[in-house]
Amino acid sequence: MIHPLMAAELEEFYPGERDALIQLRESVKSNAIDLHSRWTGPPCNNNSSNWVGIACSNGHVIHIVLDNLQLTGLLPPTFLQEITYLSKLSFENNILLGPLPILAGLVHLQYVFLSHNLFSTSIPTHYIDLPELTSLQLQQNLLTGGIPPFDQPTLMVFNVSYNSLEGLIPQTPTLQKFSDDSYSHNLELCGKPLNNTCPTPNISPPPAAPPLPLSPSKSTKLSIWTIVLIAVSAALLLFIVMIAFLCYFRKINVLQGDGEDVSDEEKVQNATKRDSDPERRVELEFFDKERPMFDLDDLLRASAEMIGKGKMGSTYKVTIDSGPIVVVKRFKEMSDLDKKEFVQQMQLLGQMRHENLVQIVSFYCSKDEKLVVCEFVPNDGSLAELLHEKRGSGGRVALNWSTRLSIVKGVAKGLAYLHESLPSHKVPHANLKSSNILIRPNSNNNNHQIYLTDFGFLPLLPSRKAASEKLSVGRAPEFSQGKKLTYKADVYCFGIVLLEIITGRQVPPERNGDTTIEDLAQWVRSVINDDWSTDILDAEILAASETHDEMLKLAEIALDCTSVEPEKRPKMNQVLRRIQSIN
C-alpha cells in the first residue's frame, strides 16, 4: 500500500499529463456533465482516478473515455502528446468538430473510438504508424480524403463507414481483411472489399480542355482554370458539409427541445415556429386511455436522457413537463420503411397487455423519424446486468435460485402470451435476450416483476440479413441453415436465456455486427456437455444443493429449447407448463 504522501509525490510527477487534460477540459463544453467540477486535483492516484472517464496505471493516464456526453467543440490539436502511456481514447457519440486528434508517438495506443461525431478533414497519415493499434472506429463523421495504407498486423477492428471518404481503398493485407461494412456509405470510396471498381482515369483530353502549358502565359491560364475548379469543388464540399451538419443537429435536437442554453427570446421564437409547424402539433395516438396523454410537442420539449444505444437505435428516458416519465425508442435507418407498415405494426403491438411485457404507450412516424413510446419501468437493471455485472468484485449481489426461477417463469409467461396473441407473426418477439429483460424490485416481498421489452420489431426490418444483424433472433441456427423462420426461433433464444441463468455464463458477444453463430453453438455445446451434471451450475447457486434437482430439470428444458432443428423444440405453452411444474 502506498503511503498517501508518496502518492502525492507520484501525482506531482507527471504534471504534463494533468496540463493536457486541463487543456481538453477548457476546450470542450458539455450539457451532460460539468468537467470543471469533476476534473480537479491530480488525475491519478497511482492506479486509480477520481476524474470521470480517466483510468490510470502506475500514476500515468492510460484511458480517456468520454462517450455520450454531448461534448461540443474542437479538441486541442496536440494535447495527447503528453499522455504517452495512453492505450484507450474514446469520444464516441458526441458533437466534436474539426480535425481528428494528433496521435503521433503514442506507442501504447490500442483503442481509438471517435465514431458518431462531426470530425472533418482527412484521416491523418501518421495513424498508420501506431504500432499497437487494435481497433480504430471512425464511422459516422464527416471525414474526407483517402484512407491511408494501414497495415498494422495488430489491427483487428476498423470502421470508417458513413463518412465522405473517397478514392481506392488501399490494397494492404490488413485493410483487405475487413468486410465491406467497414467502408460502406462513403461518397466515393472504391475498390475491394466494396463491390465497385474505381473509375479508370480518362486519358483523352476533353474537347474544351485548355492546351498543354507550353509557354508561361498558357501556364498561367491553366493554373487559373485549376484554381476555379478547386474553388468550385471546395464550395461544393462546404455546402455538403453544412447540409450534413444541419441534418445532424436537426436530428440531435429532436429529443432535446429547448436546451437550457437557449435564451428566452429564442424560446419564444422556437415556440412561434412550433405553432406554425403542423408536424409538431401532431396529436399522438394513445393505446391506453387511462394513461396521462401528451402531444408530440410535449414530447419534443421534455428533458430527455439517453439511456442506451443499441443496434436498432437510441433509447431515451423522457420526463414530460406534465408529469409522466416514458421511454422513447428512436429507430435509426428506417427512412425506407413504409409509414403504413410501421403504423399497422405499432397498432398491433399497442394492443398487447400482459404483466410481463413493457407496454407500448404511443408512437410517432414521419419519413425521417420513427419513435416508439413505452412505459418506463423503474428497474434494478436488466437480467444481463444482474447476472453478469461486478462478478469477482466486492459490490456484487448474488442472484439466488428462487429469484432466478421466478425470473424464468415471468419470461416464459410473457413470451407464451406473445406467441398466443400474435399467431400471424413469424417470430413474435424476435429480440429476446437477457439485456431485453427488465427486473423491477418489489418492496413488499422478494418477488421481482419481470418485463420483456423490444418485442415485435422483426416486420420493421427490410431483410433477413438486417434481422440477423440487429435482432437476437439472428442467433438461431436456422439463419445459417437457410431455413424458414418461425416462432421456434424465439424458443431457441429463450433456451439461451435459460442457459445464461443456470450457468451464470455470458453469451459470446457479437463482433462487428456479425452474429457469431459458430461461437454460440460452441458455447451451447460447452455448457451442455455430455456428462450432464452439477458442474454446469453457476457457483452462486451451487451451494443450494436441495434445489439441484430443480436446476437440472430447467437445464433439460433449456437443452430442448436449443435443439438445432426447430421442429424438435417445444412450443412455448408446453415450456411454460414444464417450468411451472418444477416447484
Ligand SMILES: Nc1ncnc2c1ncn2[C@@H]1O[C@H](COP(=O)(O)OP(=O)(O)OP(=O)(O)O)[C@@H](O)[C@H]1O
Ligand atoms: N421501458 C423501459 N423502462 C426502463 N428502462 C428501459 C426500458 N427499455 C429499455 N430500458 C433500458 O434502457 C437501456 C437501453 O435499452 P436498449 O434496448 O436501447 O439497449 P440494448 O438492449 O442494449 O439494445 P439492443 O437490443 O439493440 O442490443 C437498457 O439498459 C434497458 O435496461
